Amino acid sequence: MIKIRKLDPMNRRDFVKLGSAAGGGLLLSVSFPTKSARAAEPAHLDFDAVDMLGDGFQPNAFLHIAETGNIEIWVGRADMGQGVRTSLPMIVADELDADWNRVTSRQADAHPDKYGRQMTVGSTSVRRGGWMPLRRAGAAAREMLVTAAATQWAVPASECRTEMGRVIHNASGRSADYGALVGAAAALPVPEEPRLKDPSEFALIGTDVPQVDTQLKVTGQATFGIDVRVPDMLFATVLKSTVLGGSLESLDDSAAREVPGVRDVIKISSGVAVVADHTWAAFEGARALECSWQADFAMSSSEISTHNARLCEGDGVVAREAGDVGTALAAGTQRLEADYEVPYLAHATMEPMNCTAHVEADRCEIWAPTQNPQGTQRVGAELTGLPIEQVTTHVTYLGCGWGRRSRTDFVQDAVETSMKVGAPVQVVWTREEDMRNDQYRPASMIRFHGATDANGRLSALSARVAGPPLGVTDGPSRGDGADRNAVDGIATLLYDVPNLVVDYCRSNVQVPTGYWRSVGPSGNTFMLEGFIDELAQGAGRDPLEFRLELLDGHPRMKHVLQKVSEMCDWAAGPPKGRGRGIGLVEDKGGIVAQIAEVSVADGLRVHRVWCAADCGQIIHSGIVDAQLTGSIVTGLTAALYGEITIDEGKVVQSNFHDYEMLRMSDMPEVEVHIVRNREEPGGVGEPGVPPIAPAVVNAIFALTGQRLRKLPIRMA
Amino acid sequence: MAKFTLRINGTRHEVDATETMPLLWVLRDFVGLTGTKYGCGRSQCGACTVHLDGEPVRSCTTRISTVGAREVTTIEGLSSDGSHPVQRAWVTEQVPQCGYCQSGQLMAAAALLDKNASPTDAEIDEAMSRNICRCGTYQRVRKAIHRAAKEG
Numbered sequence: 001m002i003k004i005r006k007l008d009p010m011n012r013r014d015f016v017k018l019g020s021a022a023g024g025g026l027l028l029s030v031s032f033p034t035k036s037a038r039a040a041e042p043a044h045l046d047f048d049a050v051d052m053l054g055d056g057f058q059p060n061a062f063l064h065i066a067e068t069g070n071i072e073i074w075v076g077r078a079d080m081g082q083g084v085r086t087s088l089p090m091i092v093a094d095e096l097d098a099d100w101n102r103v104t105s106r107q108a109d110a111h112p113d114k115y116g117r118q119m120t121v122g123s124t125s126v127r128r129g130g131w132m133p134l135r136r137a138g139a140a141a142r143e144m145l146v147t148a149a150a151t152q153w154a155v156p157a158s159e160c161r162t163e164m165g166r167v168i169h170n171a172s173g174r175s176a177d178y179g180a181l182v183g184a185a186a187a188l189p190v191p192e193e194p195r196l197k198d199p200s201e202f203a204l205i206g207t208d209v210p211q212v213d214t215q216l217k218v219t220g221q222a223t224f225g226i227d228v229r230v231p232d233m234l235f236a237t238v239l240k241s242t243v244l245g246g247s248l249e250s251l252d253d254s255a256a257r258e259v260p261g262v263r264d265v266i267k268i269s270s271g272v273a274v275v276a277d278h279t280w281a282a283f284e285g286a287r288a289l290e291c292s293w294q295a296d297f298a299m300s301s302s303e304i305s306t307h308n309a310r311l312c313e314g315d316g317v318v319a320r321e322a323g324d325v326g327t328a329l330a331a332g333t334q335r336l337e338a339d340y341e342v343p344y345l346a347h348a349t350m351e352p353m354n355c356t357a358h359v360e361a362d363r364c365e366i367w368a369p370t371q372n373p374q375g376t377q378r379v380g381a382e383l384t385g386l387p388i389e390q391v392t393t394h395v396t397y398l399g400c401g402w403g404r405r406s407r408t409d410f411v412q413d414a415v416e417t418s419m420k421v422g423a424p425v426q427v428v429w430t431r432e433e434d435m436r437n438d439q440y441r442p443a444s445m446i447r448f449h450g451a452t453d454a455n456g457r458l459s460a461l462s463a464r465v466a467g468p469p470l471g472v473t474d475g476p477s478r479g480d481g482a483d484r485n486a487v488d489g490i491a492t493l494l495y496d497v498p499n500l501v502v503d504y505c506r507s508n509v510q511v512p513t514g515y516w517r518s519v520g521p522s523g524n525t526f527m528l529e530g531f532i533d534e535l536a537q538g539a540g541r542d543p544l545e546f547r548l549e550l551l552d553g554h555p556r557m558k559h560v561l562q563k564v565s566e567m568c569d570w571a572a573g574p575p576k577g578r579g580r581g582i583g584l585v586e587d588k589g590g591i592v593a594q595i596a597e598v599s600v601a602d603g604l605r606v607h608r609v610w611c612a613a614d615c616g617q618i619i620h621s622g623i624v625d626a627q628l629t630g631s632i633v634t635g636l637t638a639a640l641y642g643e644i645t646i647d648e649g650k651v652v653q654s655n656f657h658d659y660e661m662l663r664m665s666d667m668p669e670v671e672v673h674i675v676r677n678r679e680e681p682g683g684v685g686e687p688g689v690p691p692i693a694p695a696v697v698n699a700i701f702a703l704t705g706q707r708l709r710k711l712p713i714r715m716a
Numbered sequence: 717m718a719k720f721t722l723r724i725n726g727t728r729h730e731v732d733a734t735e736t737m738p739l740l741w742v743l744r745d746f747v748g749l750t751g752t753k754y755g756c757g758r759s760q761c762g763a764c765t766v767h768l769d770g771e772p773v774r775s776c777t778t779r780i781s782t783v784g785a786r787e788v789t790t791i792e793g794l795s796s797d798g799s800h801p802v803q804r805a806w807v808t809e810q811v812p813q814c815g816y817c818q819s820g821q822l823m824a825a826a827a828l829l830d831k832n833a834s835p836t837d838a839e840i841d842e843a844m845s846r847n848i849c850r851c852g853t854y855q856r857v858r859k860a861i862h863r864a865a866k867e868g
């Protein structure tokens with residue numbers, strides 16, 4: 001049994017374990033008893049449980065040092081472009097004083113507990129995953145190697161140092177490669193409290209070493225899910241209900257079966273699978289299917305919007321409260337109220353959903369571009385009835401994740417299809433099916449009331465959030481409290497507001513919802529920062545000053561905001577014909593401030609974005625810069641174009657022609673400043689997303705006086 | 717069904733396919749060249765970009781019957797060892813994030829530089845805006861194209 005206990009980072013025992021390496025060498029596993037490692041990740045997401053990441057370590061790696069001195073580090077998390085295959089091994093290698101050129105990063109298969117929690121969501125791989133466990137693993141290994149060398153040389157271990165994969169004894173001029181020491185080191189006990197480096201000693205952490213897989217990605221050799229090739233495999237796609245939540249009523253597959261290359265048409269739980277000799281035949285077969293679907297859900301976007309507004313008229317569940325908002329609002333010098341709104345968003349990962357499965361009598365093998373390796377393995381076990389040990393799950397490269405791949409619906413398609421056809425099958429969704437069978441970022445609204453006092457300082461704020469929780473179509477809701485994700489970014493606001501209430505009105509509209517890069521703040525920060533700007537402008541205040549005075553209690557946030565204002569010389573103001581606006585967030589342990597500069601003379605154009613970020617101790621500066629710049633693209637895409645509309649229960653958009661993406665020609669010039677400090681590592685992959693939308697609408701207001709309270713931006 | 721002879725990355729391939737089959741799926745599912753990606757299937761994203769006699773085309777909407785004798789070049793054939801100037805520049809600038817769109821980006825960039833040895837930002841916008849990068853690597857793509865132009 002794995003014991004559940006609370007994390008005490010200063011006193012961990014047994015966190016690094018010795019293993020026996022086939023072929024010799026030193027094998028260490030980082031192994032914590034954790035709450036999360038209690039069992040495999042559930043096949044079906046529990047959005048509340050997933051939120052409780054803080055309760056345990058999520059170890060991430062196995063470390064093997066071979067007799068050749070070559071080092072392998074297994075990464076339990078999934079890489080979707082955020083670079084964990086590089087950054088997690090860097091943490092181990094730094095404490096180990098390894099020669100980075102001799103380190104090989106390996107993607108781990110799914111395992112119920114070997115790698116701890118493998119779910120890769122919430123910008124957690126470093127901050128709630130690898131940081132301390134991986135440092136300790138590297139440090140423990142280093143200490144064992146030093147002890148082995150010191151014993152061999154009969155010198156005190158304290159006189160030895162390590163560098164680039166060698167133990168060195170200066171006084172005697174002796175040195176040995178790690179590879180020569182692993183035999184002796186493997187016989188030693190694992191130190192319980194290895195000495196960790198002082199951050200000033202870091203040699204790799206915080207640098208910009210080449211990422212481990214760039215070469216693969218520029219030569220077309222990186223294997224994504226869709227690139228998996230298994231001997232004798234078939235190709236399939238799945239036609240799904242055109243109405244959300246619909247089920248198959250009738251099927252005529254005669255034309256589909258005539259399509260050259262089509263082998264079979266079968267019903268699976270999510271729709272109709274067309275199995276063929278190649279992907280194109282499967283796609284053509286699916287197009288030739290005649291299906292009708294039965295569904296109860298028939299709402300349209302305008303009704304959903306009205307429904308949210310009506311919910312705001314009723315009562316909300318309080319998520320956060322301070323002071324006396326009613327009195328403070330009444331006493332305000334300036335009183336404002338406004339409704340803000342955001343739409344459903346699709347993830348539109350660059351690689352459409354796909355999965356390859358091979359189910360046999362006594363085993364099941366799955367290849368998946370998944371953020372949820374353990375859930376994938378569990379789906380395989382549940383559907384086949386096989387014990388979990390007989391389900392092998394390989395994690396491929398992911399062509400984007402954005403939270404979409406935390407779900408396992410596409411895995412289920414592949415496993416079911418393989419079971420039915422008795423062969424290895426790759427299921428690839430068309431872009432159209434991908435866009436119409438997503439779990440969308442929820443459409444929601446916030447009704448704000450706010451007031452400033454005689455000094456023009458924010459004195460009261462009330463925010464009523466109305467929208468569905470995540471996983472709203474997954475079954476009966478668990479309780480009716482304030483959904484943590486729905487109010488995230490608003491209930492968590494860091495501005496000093498003496499009188500504050502945030503409450504939540506739950507919508508049960510049956511449009512599937514799920515994690516979407518940065519989750520709650522993706523919409524809530526737009527709404528909050530837009531309204532804050534309105535209050536500042538209404539009080540005749542500079543929006544920068546207005547915010548800064550509310551941040552005395554949060555010096556890091558204040559610093560980031562000051563920094564970004566210096567980057568663009570806020571005080572000097574924009575060039576003629578341009579406007580500038582601010583957006584600010586603290587999200588998943590990262591603090592990000594952005595200023596956008598826009599013009600509207602030739603249609604809206606975002607020319608420049610300045611971005612300052614404090615994500616605590618960073619691991620790889622190039623990845624952080626890329627994640628922040630990429631987050632701006634994600635956020636700007638949503639602000640300018642992003643909208644999934646529902647028409648009588650059907651998703652209207654289907655592909656990039658009607659669900660547009662930011663392109664090179666729209667790309668603003670982005671300048672990123674990373675605040676360097678030694679605070680605990682924070683999230684990097686998501687907090688850059690929320691601030692850009694408010695920065696842009698606030699810039700539009702500064703330039704034109706037009707206040708936009710709804711996304712995507714539609715200029716009057 | 718008909719027989720087609722294709723020249724892909726310098727090698728002849730005999731393929732049995734329907735005339736309307738897109739080159740993309742011939743490459744991926746028949747020839748085994750999976751570096752060329754599927755993103756949209758309707759000439760919207762550029763993930764499937766390959767060269768036909770050096771011209772960048774969207775292979776997802778290029779029917780096999782229209783290829784004829786033209787030489788098909790995919791990411792696997794851009795160089796034998798990743799040494800094409802755009803590939804080297806991409807590595808130096810550490811362009812890829814998830815990497816899924818990058819074969820298409822590289823093929824589009826290589827075709828651009830073939831015609832225009834030192835493109836301006838506007839010319840880069842013009843040539844590269846058919847390629848979507850959902851991860852948002854555009855800024856580094858631009859830098860890498862300028863670098864490749866300079867370093868040849």
Ligand code: FES
Pocket residue numbers: 753754755756757758759760761762763764765774775776777
């Ligand atoms: S797959 Fe061909 S352009 Fe998108």
Ligand code: FES
Pocket residue numbers: 081350399400812813814815816817818848849850851852853
């Ligand atoms: S690198 Fe991920 S889509 Fe371009």
